[in-house]
Amino acid sequence: MDATATDSTLSPEPRLRIAGECPIRIWGLDAEARHRRLFSGWSGAGEILVAADWVFDAALAKGLMAEPRSALLIEPEPGAGEYLAAVHAADEADDAVAGMIGRPADKAALQAAGYKPVGLDELTAVYDPVLRKRRTPFARSLHFTPVDQIERRLYDGAYKGVTDLVTKYAWPRPARWVTHWCANRKIAPNTVTTVGLVLTIAAFFLFWEGLYAAGLACAWGMTFLDTVDGKLARVTLTSSKWGDRFDHGIDLISPPFWYWAWWVGLHDAVADTTLMDWALGATLIGYVLGRAIEGLFKVIGRFHIHIWKRIDSWFRLITTRRNPNLIILTLCALALRPDIGLVIVGIWTAVSVAFHLARLLMALAVRAQGKTLTSWLADDQSA
Template sequence: MQSTTNIETTVVAMVLGSGDVQIWGITAAERLRRTFARAGVAVVEAAPTTGGVVLVLGGWVYDEVLLATLSRRPGSVLLSDEGEAVAAHVPAEQVAAASMALLLGQDPGGLQRVSLTELAYNSALRKKEPPVLVRLTTDNVRAVEARTFAGAYKGVTDLVTKHWWPVPARIVTRWCALAGLRPNFVTLIGFLLVLAAFWLFWEGQFGWGLVCAWIMTFLDTVDGKLARVTLTSSPIGSIFDHGIDLIHPPFWWFAWYVGCQQSGFPVPWPEICLALILGGYVLQRVEEGVFMRLFGFHVHAWRPFDSFFRLITARRNPNLLILTPAWALGIPEIGLVIVAVWTAICLVVHAVQVIQGLMLGRARVVSWLSR
């Protein structure tokens, strides 16, 4: 029986040059191998006799989206902003000539150019910015690390993650990378802090609970960035990380409620507050999921207002920004009431977003970041 696999369309990759300068604890060449592995493309040492070959320069750092796109576009060449040819997808019989041209910084010729601007929108990270494409040297390693770290950061997120964590998270991420720590190990520490914060809130130890909670939110930034910059993310790790993020917040707020009752700070209208916080959290997630299902992208990436509202919407970090000063002022129960009210307001806002999208229709609902 003839195989259904067409070997003429098989795509492999070749790294040209040594690429021995290290970034995030690994060489540039190793980073390229990991990038291709994540794209399902094997890296070979010698050119095959058939199929397509993606040629890249070992001394350059490429955004994942660039190499993934190039792998799907035979007969294409990738140019830097300065017009230098830095990667190409060519037939096997053209590897020798194209490799020589790339090593000299020349366009192999006869290939379709891949534009950086057309790949500027990253739907997964909900942001629009030019992909990383830079020559790596011993002099610019730190600058390139800063650039790749920024490239791994979500453009639309809460205000703590967006404005407070980037600098310290980049420092700690680099320490973790140099120490060889895996993202799942950082996630595990965060999970233990989730449990510690829950127990401390339950016992009415709000101050220590907030310390654990804030450290956990910081590590929640570090583990994802560590996975992206070292290209070590995995499906299991992603499920572990996002599963924790999705499940734990309502348990924290319930534990805070119990802690208030035990510590002599009875929450006003307890049943209403709990219903708004717990039910509102679930319904907000449902609303976001409905929008994603209907229109194919996150509601927070729809319009500038929606991206702004993500900064402050009733998620974990904004809620902690409410509870922390409330604890400091000695009114933890009032903080919980404010969280309940804010959750109700956000629930209404998200419902309006979904209704507005339905009224406009699928064809007219497009992310402002992709325009």
């Protein structure tokens, strides 16, 4: 079942040629659609030839686009030998090289044709600053690897490595099911985000009216869809600047409005709101200060404060963000003390901001010594 390039199976579009045919869909995309989306941002010279049955992650495709005259050799399974999965020709690839795509690799012939054989590690950086994790380069052939394994690996690769405990431990499996359901029905990530926005607004008004159970159901639904939309965009290769701004805009604005609405909803049930007033003030001021600290750290360190040292990544699991705070509010609402929930959130916000401020001051001290800040994810020697 070699994906051999012939005149009848090569795409006519210049710059990218897809060798062979592969009807199997990955995350709702056939081979041609996936490869075209994967290499759509390429503006370099030459031509890329890729075997239809091979599935790459975005980082590997980016690495291939950046290396003219490279030939990507991969062993699809132990003992199978290396196959030629793709090449980046400096000009238009000749028929001899095109005929090698998808076949067992002939290094001598490739080198004679002027290509440099490369492996996965030579094309892909190990550290991914966007997803805040170390990642292993990924490429698999659909002729050798089951679809479910490939889809699971692509999904896992789309997940952020440093995040809160709900997103990291509770959402991955159910979010994968929903992401798969959406992908197979061609539901756009921005559609999922829009549903999340509706739930965000609903939670606000329900909290405002003191209907905490219904409001929390909407709030948790929104946080779940906030996981789904990003993963859906990455696995279907439909990420966009607008989608990213839309999603992050909701993430940024919604929490303080929810806290405010929660506070308003308590006024009919609590006679003396003095403590809650202080708690709301601490929560809102702390929210702004926390974001400011993160922004300043990113200016001086060029990366997120949560991935500086291991302790920062650990604290990100529980720091005063939307999901950890929702856990507090939910537990207190279940105990019929939503007022205490707001107070605890206020206290936890103050503690979290103090921690991050201390970390920022430490970072400034390091920079004052003329040293460079390095994330522990990018530096194996970092503690």
